Amino acid sequence: MRSALLHCCFALSALSGLLSLGTGGKVFRQIKEQVRWSQELRARKHLQLYGVGGRPLVPGGPWPKAETLWQPLDHFNRQNNLTFPQRFFVNDGFWNPQGPVFLFIGGESSISEYSVLSGHHVEMAQRYNALVVALEHRYYGASINPDGLSQENIRFLSSQQALTDLSSFHLYITQRFNLTRNNTWLCFGGSYPGSLSAWFRLKFPHLVFAAVASSAPVRAQLDFTGYNKVVAESLSNPVVGGSDKCLQAVSAGFHAVDDKLKAGNLSELQKDFLCCGSLDLAEDQSELVSNLADIFMGTVQYNRETAGYDIAAVCNLMAGGGEGESSYTRLTHVLKDYLARMALSCLDSSFQNSLAELQDTQINPVGVGERQWVYQTCTEFGYYQTCEDPRCPFSPLLSLRSQLQLCSQVFGISPPSVESAVTFTNEFYGADHPKSSRILFVNGDIDPWHALGVLKDRSRSERAILINGTAHCADMNPTQPQDPPSLTLARQQINKQVGDWLEAARKEFS
Template structure:
């Protein structure tokens, strides 16, 4: 019965792959592929059980949470989804491993597959996960309106985690003997570190993978790392590949400036004509996203393969033709007949307040960038290999247009976030910051040990959140070694926790 249910879920995930995608939906595609990968990993374990006993499926539930934890005069609430897996738990004193959700919907695989699940099996931990407020099904029907979305923030999310900690503790009669360790990757990686930082009495230790803990308004370093990665032979890049990418975008820019768009529209399969200047920026951003996504998610999918992209760029008779080939290859992978380059269409998508219960929350995440983080991946620096049309002003204009948030407010919010959490120099303990040198987001994370127990692991040749995936025999030695270091530190901290009781 469980196999049939999971096969139906897999079919549903795969059915959503061939929709109306464009390059700005890379994260949605990767989210789906990760779900499929998690399914395969879990089903392999289910088919070949490692221990005695019958498999018991995880429990899905909802916790009623205050909409505003910081104003008890506001009695509004919402229902937040969680998952619990007791399969490995050694009652009554086994630890609790908390998987923190982020800017997308969660599923039962959040407690069934991944590095944290393998560690839970080793340490006989209770596995729990919490979907982030305003994402997936953890949102009220009016949650995306301008008035309602104001309760979406990392501070409210941390308060949700504290409330969830109390709920789980009461449900299972937990005591201080049940040490909690939290796990998260990307934005949830930051939440993992911040939960330990702000609630040290609740969570004993944290693993923060690919965590951009330093907010940055103009994130120019993102594309600096992309450029370095495109020239890195370890992952199939080369200096010639990077030169070809620069040259191809220079040629595209030279065609855009006089408004010679008809050839570009045809050569790159634009769904509609390009109208200056906003569509021009949308067009070059979509092209750049192919390379940016390939670097960030290198080897997670056939469409995210730096080696293959660079081979096509270098083998083409010209840089421009190489860019055309890469765009066509990407369209075939995604299943696109044309590429949507309309700025007005993109704007309408983010303005849309209808609720989607699955996938990545685009409007929600953009709101968080406007009110907390920035993270705008611009190309106005000379080191950027793409187009200078990708400007900070265009990103800040969206905050004003969509959420009525002026640029100065965005700047002040970014400064406050760094003051509130400590940026990339948090003063905490028992946190592991894990990053791959290919991942552009490592530029905003902690890359050096901050103390004896606030440590950094830097993995050569890996991309975004690579360590969080289920382990495979094909994993590079650097990743295998990093996982061993993480496991050793978790074991050490759990031993120290048991000695403190």
């Protein structure tokens, strides 16, 4: 079982939803949470070593605190007087009152103070004396009413409502800090928030002067076959430790699993892959191959973002060493390595357990919002990562039909309604031809989500950067000594573009 994303991209800076583009499979959810936890530890260490923007932190000194802005629950129906609390953070430590405002946009998980303390946008904020503000996405983290995840109330979750939240937040910050048009607004986001960054500039050009959209899948797609096509290319890419031998071994391992499923060797599969329960139901068999595929998808999407998710390492397990073991056996080693990293004794491949998690309406103020994100895929984006294309290295059990059934089972949304919603989203925002201005689209070429992004300049002011050998939202992380040259160059290009925009704004408004 899976339903895509935007997963997170996830940057050290954000702890905010950059992480969450991904699948709805249980293993991918576990990977996202582990990456989130690991990145938070790294962010804390980075701040302890280098401070904020290179300035040491002072013990007991000012630290951004969570604040709340009460927003209309439905911006498009003023007869509805209901509101919800929206969390935000402010860092004015670099700000010159004549300086710009850098807006960091939250996404499919909670945000924290790190969204205004760490990351490439914060480094640029210090350089340009910017006020840094971050807004949590409605219905994620703490930005939701207690009954928000019910079938009745989740209908107020949409990208259009979220963009209007940003416009209200813009007005609040403008009034609070007595801003004028000389205080130029730039917005930043990665993954789904990267799309929001581009769309905020597109739909509210009078509020935000320019936007950086990192790893932004701006083109909605029902059947996202391109995701696993990029996964396959990355597993065979020697630049990041892949090889043709690795890809062939992965494909052969999944073919062997499919053959055993067709032959009814369920007890053997249950034993070899340490399943927590039986595989008697067809839905559980699909859940098993989905979970196994998630390990490879997560490794590619978060390559070298945190320990354990490294294409070179997983390819060594699948294709390295001697020739004595079959690809099937090597696939069991990959699964056991994953379980060891997660400190799990068995693999939960129960479809009913996964379904129950998505039907749970209990609010969690931290972490990734899976029920919410699956709802957005059903009502706006699709993004379903299938494997019915013969070039996919996994199992054809990862079908579009099985994923669309989730929308019906969890939310009562029919497959034709999902398809219509995806079409509307592309018409409303312009897909990967948004025809806006002053937007910089940044992608990594091994990130599977770049297949739905803007990869080439669309005009003189809609520009694109494609970074060789980097994964999801890599450019948003703080600068590190071990960064590859391609990433260093990309950040220099982003810095220059931000500087050029600010100079253009100064001339326009002076």
